[in-house]
Amino acid sequence: MLKKFVSIIQKYYSNFARNPQAVRKSGKPLAWVTSFVPIEILYALDIEFVFPESYAAVIAASSKGDHYISKAYEMNLDSSICSYSTCFNGSFFSSSGPRGIPFKPDVLIATNNQCNTLPGWWNNLSLELDVPVFVLDYPGEEEPEANIRDYVKRQHRDLIAFLEKMCGTKLDESKLRAGISNSREAIGRWKEFLDLRRDYYISCQNSFDYILPLIVARCFDETKDFYHEFKDKLKEESPILAGEKRLLWHGYPLWHHHKRYIDKFESDSIKIIADDYSSWWNLEYSGPSWEDELAGAYNYTYLNRNMEFKKRFLASLIDYYTIDGIIFNANKSCKRESALVLPLKESVKKPSVIITSDMVDSTVLNKGSQNLAYDIFGEIL
Amino acid sequence: MMTGRRLLTISNYIPEELIDVERFISYSGRIRINSFCTYVQNFIAKTIDDPNITGAVIPNSCDSIRIAYDYLVNYTGKFLYQLKHPLIEGENAVDYFSHELKKLKGALESHFNIALTDEMIKERIDESDKKMRRMKELYDNLNSLSYSDYLQCVNNSFTDTLANWKSHLNPESKKANTNEKKIYIIGPFLTDLQIIHLIEKFGGTIIGDYITNSQRFFSTALVEGGRHDNDVCRYIAGRTLAKYPSPTLNNFRRMIDIIIEEIRAKKIQGVIFIYQMFCEPYEYVYPALCKCIKAADVPLLKLQIENTMNQYENIQTRIETFMNCL
Numbered sequence: 001m002l003k004k005f006v007s008i009i010q011k012y013y014s015n016f017a018r019n020p021q022a023v024r025k026s027g028k029p030l031a032w033v034t035s036f037v038p039i040e041i042l043y044a045l046d047i048e049f050v051f052p053e054s055y056a057a058v059i060a061a062s063s064k065g066d067h068y069i070s071k072a073y074e075m076n077l078d079s080s081i082c083s084y085s086t087c088f089n090g091s092f093f094s095s096s097g098p099r100g101i102p103f104k105p106d107v108l109i110a111t112n113n114q115c116n117t118l119p120g121w122w123n124n125l126s127l128e129l130d131v132p133v134f135v136l137d138y139p140g141e142e143e144p145e146a147n148i149r150d151y152v153k154r155q156h157r158d159l160i161a162f163l164e165k166m167c168g169t170k171l172d173e174s175k176l177r178a179g180i181s182n183s184r185e186a187i188g189r190w191k192e193f194l195d196l197r198r199d200y201y202i203s204c205q206n207s208f209d210y211i212l213p214l215i216v217a218r219c220f221d222e223t224k225d226f227y228h229e230f231k232d233k234l235k236e237e238s239p240i241l242a243g244e245k246r247l248l249w250h251g252y253p254l255w256h257h258h259k260r261y262i263d264k265f266e267s268d269s270i271k272i273i274a275d276d277y278s279s280w281w282n283l284e285y286s287g288p289s290w291e292d293e294l295a296g297a298y299n300y301t302y303l304n305r306n307m308e309f310k311k312r313f314l315a316s317l318i319d320y321y322t323i324d325g326i327i328f329n330a331n332k333s334c335k336r337e338s339a340l341v342l343p344l345k346e347s348v349k350k351p352s353v354i355i356t357s358d359m360v361d362s363t364v365l366n367k368g369s370q371n372l373a374y375d376i377f378g379e380i381l
Numbered sequence: 382m383m384t385g386r387r388l389l390t391i392s393n394y395i396p397e398e399l400i401d402v403e404r405f406i407s408y409s410g411r412i413r414i415n416s417f418c419t420y421v422q423n424f425i426a427k428t429i430d431d432p433n434i435t436g437a438v439i440p441n442s443c444d445s446i447r448i449a450y451d452y453l454v455n456y457t458g459k460f461l462y463q464l465k466h467p468l469i470e471g472e473n474a475v476d477y478f479s480h481e482l483k484k485l486k487g488a489l490e491s492h493f494n495i496a497l498t499d500e501m502i503k504e505r506i507d508e509s510d511k512k513m514r515r516m517k518e519l520y521d522n523l524n525s526l527s528y529s530d531y532l533q534c535v536n537n538s539f540t541d542t543l544a545n546w547k548s549h550l551n552p553e554s555k556k557a558n559t560n561e562k563k564i565y566i567i568g569p570f571l572t573d574l575q576i577i578h579l580i581e582k583f584g585g586t587i588i589g590d591y592i593t594n595s596q597r598f599f600s601t602a603l604v605e606g607g608r609h610d611n612d613v614c615r616y617i618a619g620r621t622l623a624k625y626p627s628p629t630l631n632n633f634r635r636m637i638d639i640i641i642e643e644i645r646a647k648k649i650q651g652v653i654f655i656y657q658m659f660c661e662p663y664e665y666v667y668p669a670l671c672k673c674i675k676a677a678d679v680p681l682l683k684l685q686i687e688n689t690m691n692q693y694e695n696i697q698t699r700i701e702t703f704m705n706c707l
Binding site: 075076077078080081082085110112115116117119120121123124126127128133135136137139140142147150151154155158306307308330332335336338339340342343356 | 416417441442443444445447448451452454455456465467468469471473474480628631632634637658659661662664665666667669671
């Protein structure tokens with residue numbers, strides 16, 4: 001299993017180099033994309049892609065996040081904005097990073113189906129790098145749905161035309177269908193893994209780390225194959241849960257933390273057994289054509305849904321995993337998540353606590369208040 | 382048209398051609414959310430707290446304002462409508478936005494039991510055209526006006542009905558002073574006139590801007606185009622999206638080109654970039670804008686506002702120093 005994981009990640013990092021003057025081997029066009037770009041389209045056009053947000057998480061996990069954030073300040077990016085962007089820009093424009101830096105892209109593609117911050121960041125990169133940017137606008141829920149579907153499908157067609165012109169190739173529809181099928185299957189296996197967590201203790205660290213192929217390579221054959229083996233392997237290694245208090249981690253991982261979450265909340269009798277972040281890539285590809293499948297999957301991402309949906313989703317997690325308490329992570333960088341923590345907290349009928357942190361910037365986490373929260377929450381439970 | 386109903390809003394994307402909406406200017410409320418735009422926090426608080434506000438029409442321009450809708454749905458039973466405008470440009474965007482405007486029109490008619498006929502809307506389009514042309518006329522004569530007086534008049538017109546615009550857009554003239562330094566300001570909806578007073582106090586005269594409640598608002602008056610008599614909503618959608626872009630429209634290049642061209646044409650001596658703390662759209666455009674303004678050899682001051690009372694000593698010092706250096 002681990003071999004397949006390493007192979008996927010190695011292939012992904014072939015578009016990175018330690019020497020900024022290095023030349024790419026593949027010679028294929030390269031796109032920098034945000035996490036919820038319909039990469040199946042790029043796959044069908046034989047365009048390679050890297051995910052700067054994901055790389056910011058990797059940088060933070062190597063304990064270099066704060067260093068590169070400070071580099072970004074020197075480039076006129078303020079500390080108040082998304083730390084994925086400050087960390088990545090700080091690394092890229094100072095030509096260093098734990099796995100080198102990605103090659104300069106031929107095109108930048110951003111979506112707003114997780115937040116409106118990313119198109120702004122991509123516009124910033126476009127001007128800094130003098131590379132064209134393409135923004136996809138996904139409105140989220142609306143009635144009547146046909147208006148959104150048409151709007152989104154036309155944008156996908158525009159993206160295809162734009163990329164075909166740029167690459168001088170035509171979209172391979174059979175490859176696109178295969179890519180969608182791979183994504184659907186990989187996500188299906190991942191959901192089975194998430195379901196297992198009801199009965200087996202599989203730490204958040206495992207789910208936060210092993211979701212990486214689903215983010216950066218979901219439409220590839222090898223990713224689907226990896227997730228086939230993945231759940232069975234983890235099941236073998238994970239003790240069955242019995243008689244313990246069961247907690248849910250809500251919000252982003254702390255990439256700078258050695259466990260990716262605050263493990264102080266756990267003890268012999270209390271376990272964080274589930275999280276909502278691991279479900280964010282559970283895209284639903286459905287509809288009569290590939291155009292409908294892509295429009296539905298990428299318009300209705302979890303992060304693009306409204307408050308009522310998010311409340312219902314949280315309630316379903318609490319119910320399915322029989323959760324006893326919730327740790328809400330109010331992530332400074334992600335306004336769409338952190339500002340809604342309070343109404344979400346008020347909607348649940350379980351003990352819960354809010355911690356304030358940042359996914360990349362380790363200085364935001366207040367250790368004193370975190371310890372206080374841990375003590376009080378432990379007593380309540 | 383909407384007499385007796387006060388709908389609050391916060392963006393140029395909510396077209397006055399369709400309805401009278403009251404632009405949010407200021408309020409100091411009880412809502413406090415960490416690391417979150419204080420301007421939007423105060424908008425949320427006013428919508429909840431002010432008994433005279435009937436409801437709000439809220440766009441989806443940035444993350445803060447998207448959250449405002451979800452937040453308000455949770456905490457008030459007032460009329461709330463989220464107008465989803467496109468974050469891209471082009472024909473597809475205009476088609477989509479015209480559908481959205483028709484839905485907004487339907488929601489208003491249904492909730493308030495009123496009829497917004499095409500004839501009424503066409504009259505409002507004509508009135509809005511006159512208002513924008515008057516704003517443009519004033520803007521073109523900023524040399525002989527006090528900018529703070531001009532902006533006060535404009536802001537007053539934004540909190541009144543469209544029919545009353547003429548009673549507001551009459552700033553007093555002033556004598557042109559050739560010793561004053563020519564300043565250009567960039568930023569979001571500027572409610573805080575104390576900053577403008579400080580710039581003027583220290584010898585600046587603002588003769589150009591790229592802010593939401595001035596040039597960016599009336600820039601549609603500069604766009605030539607035919608009237609869609611058979612589809613008023615599509616016409617409004619087209620002209621709304623044709624306004625000079627905000628950073629939320631994802632066309633930084635066009636925004637920067639417009640600014641640099643005007644700075645050069647007006648021989649501007651200093652630029653002041655005013656932005657709200659935690660306002661990501663303006664933060665992301667700043668690095669490239671900064672490079673282009675410096676390449677044009679014009680000094681630039683970045684000024685952060687937090688909508689708090691204790692910020693002025695710091696702001697005063699920064700403006701005074703900047704003006705002295707020009």
